[in-house]
Amino acid sequence: xxxxxxxxxxxxxxxxxxxxxxxxxxxxxxxxxxxxxxxxxxxxxxxxxxxxxxxxxxxxxxxxxxxxxxxxxxxxxxxxxxxxxxxxxxxxxxxxxxxxxxxxxxxxxxxxxxx
Amino acid sequence: xxxxxxxxxxxxxxxxxxxxxxxxxxxxxxxxxxxxxxxxxxxxxxxxxxxxxxxxxxxxxxxxxxxxxxxxxxxxxxxxxxxxxxxxxxxxxxxxxxxxxxxxxxxxxxxxxxx
Numbered sequence: 001x002x003x004x005x006x007x008x009x010x011x012x013x014x015x016x017x018x019x020x021x022x023x024x025x026x027x028x029x030x031x032x033x034x035x036x037x038x039x040x041x042x043x044x045x046x047x048x049x050x051x052x053x054x055x056x057x058x059x060x061x062x063x064x065x066x067x068x069x070x071x072x073x074x075x076x077x078x079x080x081x082x083x084x085x086x087x088x089x090x091x092x093x094x095x096x097x098x099x100x101x102x103x104x105x106x107x108x109x110x111x112x113x114x115x
Numbered sequence: 116x117x118x119x120x121x122x123x124x125x126x127x128x129x130x131x132x133x134x135x136x137x138x139x140x141x142x143x144x145x146x147x148x149x150x151x152x153x154x155x156x157x158x159x160x161x162x163x164x165x166x167x168x169x170x171x172x173x174x175x176x177x178x179x180x181x182x183x184x185x186x187x188x189x190x191x192x193x194x195x196x197x198x199x200x201x202x203x204x205x206x207x208x209x210x211x212x213x214x215x216x217x218x219x220x221x222x223x224x225x226x227x228x229x230x
Contacts, residue, residue: 004157033215044118045205045221091158101146101212101219102171105158 002027002094004106012112013082020067021077021109023092031097034068034075039108040088048090051075053097082113117141119222121206127228128196136191136225138206146212147189148219149181152203164189165212196229203227 003026013019025034032053039045051059051068058066063080079086092106119140128134140147149161163171164183178200180192189206203224209217 042223044223047218050218095215097215101209101215101217102160102163103158103219104160107157 002029002032002096002104004092004094004104006090006092006106006109008109009107010110010112012114013079015082015084015113015115017082018078018080019082019111021079021090021092021111023075023077023106025073025075025092025094025106027073027094027096029096029098033095033097034066035093035095035103036064036066036075036077037091037093037105038086038088039091040085045091049077079111084113084115087111087113119206119208119220121204121222121225123225124223125226125228127230128193129230130196130198132196133192133194135193136204136206136227138189138191138222140187140189140206140208140220140222142208142220144208144210144220145186146209146217147183147186148207148209148212149189149191150205150207152205152224154202158205161191163212170212193227196227198229201227201229 005024034051036048038048049061065078067076089108091108093103122137146165151159161175162181182190205224206222207219209219
């Protein structure tokens, strides 16, 4: 079974600064996907960024980028130029390529962006 | 309505009550999911339906009974629940559950409180 660990329950960052959220996972699989989801207060969870394990290049989506270290089983999310709207719970998630579309989530990190 | 909708948004029920949660997706997807989000635990996948057929039951107690009459609607029937079942119940949909690249789109959730 896979496990996903987010070691930072809460973090804060000043507006316009950069913050990195940590995620580690444990799996014996070689083919898998990793995701970061954002859940704003009282709003729907949305996908922020996704990484295929077979790709060495780190995924980037505008101000969001990841640092994927496959050997270390680490998948951190970097948010650049933080905005007030980035305040949310962030969940790291794992999907085994051989198990269909089933996500295993970490416990989440609550990020507060301060003005 | 667009995306994934859930009703009711809030539900308070006694342990002897019977109630149902409803999820509807307007995205033309074929797979639908129920997740449980508790305060102290990571998001847990409960059930997966693909083309109206249940493909995954993640060892969920029988007091939770899912129903998927068509690809657009998913219900979760509740009976004789326990206080520890209080949680946010999230519905999600994707194009199908067999392709790991298909993004899951989440609804806003139903906040359930069991007294």
